[in-house]
Amino acid sequence: MSGLLEQTTGEWCPECEDAGPADGPRQVQGIAHWRVIYGWGRRTAYPVAFECPNGHSSTKVGQLQRWFSVREL
Numbered sequence: 005m006s007g008l009l010e011q012t013t014g015e016w017c018p019e020c021e022d023a024g025p026a027d028g029p030r031q032v033q034g035i036a037h038w039r040v041i042y043g044w045g046r047r048t049a050y051p052v053a054f055e056c057p058n059g060h061s062s063t064k065v066g067q068l069q070r071w072f073s074v075r076e077l
Contacts, residue, residue: 009040011049018071019060032058036072047077 013036020032034056038049051068055061062068 009042010052011038011040012036013038015054015072017054017056017058017060020056020058032056034060038075040077049075049077 014033015036017032017034034054036051037053037055039052040047040049051072051074053061053063054068054071062071
């Protein structure tokens with residue numbers, strides 16, 4: 005049996021960490037959206053979108069794969 009589910013998690017924004025000032029807060033938490041695929045007794049989460057409160061957002065697959073790894077749940 006296979007299925008599909010979407011999930012959100014709080015994740016540190018990689019763009020804020022790279023662009024933040026050395027003497028200021030560098031970690032900002034945004035919302036990552038994941039598509040969870042069930043099949044063959046496994047659950048795998050793929051990043052599909054990210055939203056940062058500082059405007060660093062993406063739905064581009066290549067960029068999301070650089071920011072967040074596919075996860076086995």
